Amino acid sequence: MATAAAEAAGESKRGTIVLGFDDSEHSFYALEWILSHFFASGGSASIPGPAYNLVIIHAKPNPTSLIAIGGPVMSAGAGNALPILESDLKIIAARVIEKAREFCIANSVSDVKLEVVEGDARYVLCEAVDKFNADVLVVGSHGYGAIKRVVLGSVSDYCAHHAHCTVMIVKKPKHKNKH
Structure with a gap:
């Protein structure tokens, strides 16, 4: 019955768009493009609001993978650098997600799910x-x-x-x- 209730509410008719987002101009352009092409109309008669749910994902690099890229010299000092790098990556990820949130709100899209996930x-x-x-x-x-x-x-x-x-x-x- 939950499915019938969701269908009656129009939820099951909404698709989902996942957007990979980083702090590049290319990501901002993709977000802008998606918002203007999929979220500007405000929906249809049968589906109130936009036809899609929007999920924005920022992949935060794993600090140990970044240190490994630096080679043996970087890896030798990894014990000291790891907590600092992890802190910096968390701050950067929070900024990136906040920029995406602000951009969505500025474009009248407030119903968006934003996530930071560690990994490639x-x-x-x-x-x-x-x-x-x-x-x-x-x-x-x-x-x-x-x-x-x-x-x-x-x-x-x-x-x-x-x-x-x-x-x-x-x-x-x-x-x-x-x-």
Whole structure:
């Protein structure tokens, strides 16, 4: 019966969009794009409000993985650096999420779920898709070239191949034609 009640309230008709968000201009553009294309209309006659729930996920790196990237020299001093790095990463994550919240509110979207999850963004986002039963996963394109993608790994490429939903890669245009 809970399903019938939820359906009657219009809840089951709302899909879910998960947005991977970091502090880059590409993430802000993707958020802006999603808000203007999926949340601007205010819904339809059969579904009050927007047709989607919005979940914004920020993947906070694990401090030990960042120290390991620094190699043996960094790892030797890891005991002292780890608590400081962890504190800095928490502060950064809180700022990133607050910026996303403020941006949503400024665009009249206050019903948004924001989460910080520790781990590699590729895995965090694919797990969030499953957790929230997402219909769409949205990521911004950083526009890396082939070499940077090989070295850093492409979050969007990984998600496009492994997420259990549609993956939308929002690419910020370099310039807009005004013709």
